[in-house]
Amino acid sequence: MIPGAFDYHRPSTVAEAVTLLADAGEDGRVLAGGHSLIPMMKLRMATPETLIDLRHIDELRGIDENGGTITIGAMTTQAEMIASGLLADVCPILRETALQIADPQIRNLGTIGGNVANGDPGNDLPALMQALDAAYVIAGKSGSREVAARDFYEAAYFTALQDGEVLTAIRIATPPAGHGWAYEKQKRKIGDYATAAAAVLLTMSGGKCASASIALTNVGDTPLFAEAAGAALAGTDLGADAVNAAVAAAEAIAEPAEDGRGPVDFRIKVAGQMVRRGIARAASRAS
Amino acid sequence: MNDQTPTAVERAEKLQGLGSKRKRVEDARFTQGKGNYVDDIKLPGMLFGDFVRSPYGHARIKSIDKAAALAVPGVVAVLTAEDLKPLNLHYMPTLAGDVQAVLADEKVLFQGQEVAFVVAENRYVAADAVDLVEVDYEQLPAINDPFKAMDADAPVLREDIKDKMEGAHGPRKHVNHIFTWEVGDKDAAHKAISEAEVVAEEMISYQRVHPCPLETCGCVASMDKINGKLTIWGTFQAPHAVRTVASLITNIPEHNIRIISPDIGGGFGNKVGVYPGYICSAVASIVTGVPIKWIEDRIENLTSTAFARDYHMKGRISATSDGKITGLDCHVLADHGAFDACADPTKFPAGFFNICTGSYDIPAAHVTVDGVYTNKAPGGVAYRCSFRVTEASYFIERMVDVLARKLDMDPADLRLKNFIKKEQFPYTSVLGWEYDSGDYETALDKAMKTVDYTGLRAEQKANREAFDRGETRKLMGIGVAFFTEIVGAGPVKNCDILGLGMFDSCEIRIHPTGSAIARLGTISQGQGHATTFAQILASEIGIPADMITIEEGDTDTAPYGLGTYGSRSTPVAGAATAMAGRKIRAKAQMIAAYLLEVHEDDLEWDVDRFQVKGNPESHKTMAELAFASYNQAIPGLEPGLEAVSYYDPPNMTYPFGAYLCVLDIDVDTGVTDVRRFYALDDCGTRINPMIIEGQVHGGLTEALAIAMGQEIAYDEIGNVKGATLLDFYLPTAVETPAWETDYTVTPSPHHPIGAKGVGESPNVGGVSAFSNAVNDAFAHKGLTHTQMPHDHWRVWKTAEKLGLNG
Structure with a gap:
């Protein structure tokens, strides 16, 4: 858990940071909060030769x-x-x-x-x-x-x-006033990544869902924008069929890996549950 | 006497003796970050050691090339097994009668095994050099399933002992077999079961976990070549035993070895054993002549030093149709990893697993345990429990629940029906233990009344009906667990480790002005010994606890003892403390008789003084007697006021308790919410109720961790799956429910103050309570048993198999 040697820079402007990064070439990395990069360096899975710390660049805050x-x-x-x-x-x-x-x-x-x-x-x-x-x-x-x-x-x-x-x-x-929102995350404990999580945003108009946008966390190689899940809700009254269709659409794109959080089938189903609960909570908040 | 004279009660309160909620004296330094842990030790010229470790579960080492590592500026040495062989230190004895490779000898047998030891000027250089040691491996098939270890075509793991078929505990059946241990009357147990009206059978696995103390293991070894003395500071739960073992394996005379345990940040059994890091540091210091520090990181801790459990227990339990248990049979397959490094008393290769009849009066029982080698880290320590007692307790508490389902009886009623009765104590169990004291019925009855058990069952019935009507997606579970621990190892007649009897000791010196220092053979790792041992003494010798220093952990000053684990400190060293205190008081009585010019028999002890019977105004306080011992020439008495006691306990102590857990399971996500946990503990005489409560809180939190998430798992080729705290479950305050604690008091009849020990009880009882609650939630759907850990996905899978989620 001890990183290799590296050079450290602390620029105060973006221009300076960009120059330093260019000078460092492919072995240079920028450092923000450090919570991903530094553990990787401690495990020597990342071995940057140059670290450019952005923490003192006021224009980035x-x-x-x-x-x-x-x-x-x-x-x-x-x-x-x-x-x-x-x-x-x-x-x-x-x-x-x-x-x-x-x-x-x-x-x-x-x-x-x-x-x-x-x-x-x-x-x-x-x-x-x-x-x-x-x-x-x-x-x-x-x-x-x-x-x-x-x-x-x-x-x-x-x-x-x-x-x-x-x-x-x-x-x-800026989302429209009166929109509904929810971020539903299941995790094993504080500090853990999601077993699965879902971000749900929607707007309501005249008792119907005018628009909906859903994306999933940690059930694929990348975050997953669940376009079809959102589309399944738009224009509906968020009844059981529409919600089930959205959940099914979200589950259909989830491709989690098996890890300590559980096997693939479980994590897909949790993703679906997060979407289901997210829709309910977002709808309850929309006006 | 006037109205300003303190009463006896007021004087007793000032002592802060037994029963006082005295604040922990240790906390002033711990809460201010002023503890002194092994990694705080910095010595002039000190070098740092770091290990090259095996990336494979099983592989042959074809070659090791140190050249690139040695070329790094600041690298002083790279040790391999070849360097240790001339010293005969490439293997070391384990506490279980096996040997363990200090540095891998021709083969590696588990991922994370120590292969080479790099010594360098600082940690950074050492870590750089570790990366540059080139080891050429030939990977071999690994055994990760203990049930396949003794297959005819299983790979041979331990080539070093492949021809030694007589093991430390009898003959070995297979090259990967370690021992068979058998207790009880097989014929009687099998007869009882075959003739029984009802038999329940279940395979109960207790997964491999790890004690995971916040401070990892480490040491600083310093060889003084001028005076020939080797000093090792380290995270040792048993410093004297380490000294003796170190002397035996290095041939350095024992008086030239000094072992010091500084502050220890939690042990839980992880710091009982002897690890390659200690040996390599000592060797490197002897070779270089300068101090060497070695400190594990978290991954190293979780993957190489001392796992716990990994017991696979196949049980049968029989009963009459009205619920009287008639027999118990158990076969355990014990996965010991690559070397048998269990920390058990020598005569007990499976620890005290034969306490597995639990709190019940079972007339016939039989147990066999087979230990096997696999490609996993060695260990098998008692993680916050006495030796294999958590496994035994979990086994019987699950089996009783399984039997209750089969009998269609309430699990609490079944327990009440089969308890060892109060009047049966001292009770000798059919598997050979003499339980010292207990009143189980009162304890469980109090627990059930406090939580309104009947009301909870009614609520659960309503919940199940609502679930079936589709009104809720949560199922309520109620876990009942009753445990009996066996702690305080132990009587020298049957308990030793490597031939060292498991007594313990206390040495007391009273200073002229009436304060004192006491030294013990134990070592606190957070238990609060400096607080509680002073309280025992305060009550025994009438000196305020605040005026008594407690010192442990330095083998040059402390009397010999076997250390702190297995809840043995209070039962054994606590008894030694009381007995040494009584020797002090006996001498003080002689001094008082001389000063008061009366016969000793005319004196009586009153809190902090000896007074003449019938004339309390005529008295001498302990402080006065202490001073007198230093300035009076008393005929027939030596000056000074000191005492030492080596206490060989006549028996173990048997703390017990009733735990109840109420939880709700979300069948769609597998998330479990513990809404209530009630823990009633009976640890005999209560020395410090606040510390007991703290110990119970900590132990329950570890029990929650084990039951609900902890696991050290391996894949097919021997890779550890998830060896960081991201995956290894340590609950935070957020995940930890509020604990309700309660107690009854049934003193130990053979302990000088009646105390039994408590630190480990909540781990022993807690795991069963959580697991029984999870199983109970699904019981009405036909579930008899589901394996731990009850993490989200496993609970979800259980619900899925029962058709409860979509």
Whole structure:
């Protein structure tokens, strides 16, 4: 549990970080909260030669909403997300999800950027970002670009992030007032990754579900945007048939691996249960 | 006397003796982060050791190339079995009469086995060098299933003993067989079962778990080449035994070895054994002449030092149709891993498993245990229990529940019907133990009344009906468990470890001004000995507990003892403490007689003083007598006031308790919610009720962990599945329910103060209570038994097999 040797940099601007990362080449890694990377380094499964610590870059922190878009700096900690009155008002599922990540000590250091950019399928925020249809703002040597969360994840630990790029912010269209939300997560204990989890967002209109968006955590190599599950709800009154169809659609795309959390069939069924419960809770919150 | 004179009751309260909820004196340093653990020890010139470990469950070592590792700046040495062979230290004796490879000799037998020991200037260099030691392995087929260990075509694991078919505990049936242990009257038990009206049969497995103390194992070994003295600081639950073993295997005279256990961050049996890290550190210090530190990381702890349980118990229990138990038969297949390193008294290769008749008056019983080798880590320690008692207790408590289902009787009623009755104590069990005292019926009756057992069963009936009507997806389970522990090993006549009798000791010195120091052969790992042993003494010798220092763990100063495990500290060392205190008081009485100019027989003891009978104004306090012992020339008496007692207990002690667990199971997710847990413990005389409560809380939390999630599992080729705390279940405060504790008091008749020991009871009784509750939740659907751990997926699978989820 002792990492190999590495160089350590602590830049104070994004431009400086991008330059350092380019100079470091393929053996350079950026460090955010460190909760994924440092354990991997201790196990020597990751052996970066250069670490570029983003914690002292002020421009990467902060939460604001402007013109119907929420922007969260990549180095905003999960604790800051939880403490944000703004998020609690306009997009409460962010707070609800962040509260289910690990434990308070970890959330004090863990960041939204680290959580979504690392490509760890166990992380909770990537599926949520897919449900919210968030966009990731990415800076590189040649400037800045945006990638949709739904297009970002390629495989476990493989993402659209290129060598030399740094995630700088997350942008989310502010959900409509009165939307319903729920992040349902089953885990073995505090600090564990999900056995399965589901993010559910929906809007109601005249007693019918106007729109629904569902994504799944830790039941595949990547977070899974359950497009068909959401579609199964849209236009219905969320009756048993519609919910069963959504659950079946979610279960159909789940491809978990067997691990200490349980065998494949169990984890698929738990994913379905999380969707079912998420729909019920989201509906109860919608107006 | 005037109205300002303290009464005897007030004086007794000031002593904070037996029964006082005295705050733990240890906590001032622990809560401020000022404990002194082995990894806090830093010595000048100290080097660090780190292991190259086997990535395979079973493989032949074709070659080891140290060159690249030795080339790293700061690396001092790389030891392999070849380096230890000339010293005959490549194998070491285990506590169970086997030998264990210190560094792998030609073969590795479990994943994580120690292959080479790198010594370097710091941990970072050592870790770098570990990566550079090139070991060429040829992988071999592994045995991960103990039921296949004795197959005709099973791979030979222990080539070092393949021709030695006479083992430490008798003949071996197969090259992978370790021992067979048989107790009881086979014919009588089988006859009782074959003639019985009702027989229940079940295979009860108790999975491999690990004690997982928060502090892992480690040591600092320091050889002083000038005076020839080897000092080892380490996480030792039995420092004197370690000293003797170290002397025997190194040939260093015992007086030149000093073992020191500093603060220990939990042991739970994990720190009883002797591990390769200790031997390699000592050898490296002897070779280099500088101190060597070795500290395990968490993965190393979970995969190489001392697992627990892994008992597979096939049982049959018989009864009359109205529920009187007539017979019990049990065969255990015990998975001991690659080396037999169980920590049991020598004559008991399966520990005290023959306590498996439990709290019941069973007229015929028979037990056999077969130990086998597999490609898993060695160990088999008593994880917060006396030797194999949790296994035995779990076995009988599950079997009684299984029998209750078969008889269609309430499990509490079946227990009440078969309890050993109060008037039967001292009770000799059919498998050979003499239970010292008990009142089981009163305890279970109190427990059932407190939780309103009848009301709970009625609620459960309503819940089951609501479930069947589709109104709820949760099933309620009620777990009843009653346990009898056997602790306080033990009488020297039948208990020894490597020939060392399992007595314990206390040495007391009273200082002139009336304070004292007492030293014991035990060592606290969180039990609060510095608090409770001072309380025993306070009551015995009338000196306030706050004025008594308790010291343990340094073999150069403490009297010889066998250490702390198996709830033996209070039953054995606690008794030694009381007996040494009584010697002090006897001498003090002689001094008082001289000073008060009366005959000794004319004096009586009153809390903290000797007073003349009928004239309490004429008295001498213990403080006065202490001073007198240092400044008076008393004819016929030596100066000073000191005593030592080596206590050989006449019997074990038998704490017991009634536990009740109420939980709700979500059949769609397998999530179990413990809504209530009530634990009634009877540990005899209660020394410190607050510490007892804390011990029960901790033990129940470990029991929850074992029953609901802990498992060290291996795959087919011997890889450990999940060896970090991400997978190995340690509950946090969030997962831990609120515990309700209660007690009855049935003193031990043979212990000087009637105390029995309690630290391990909640682990012994708790696991059965949780497991019985999970099984009970599904009982009406036809389930007789489902294996632990009752984690989400296994519970869900149980529900699925019963057709309860969709």
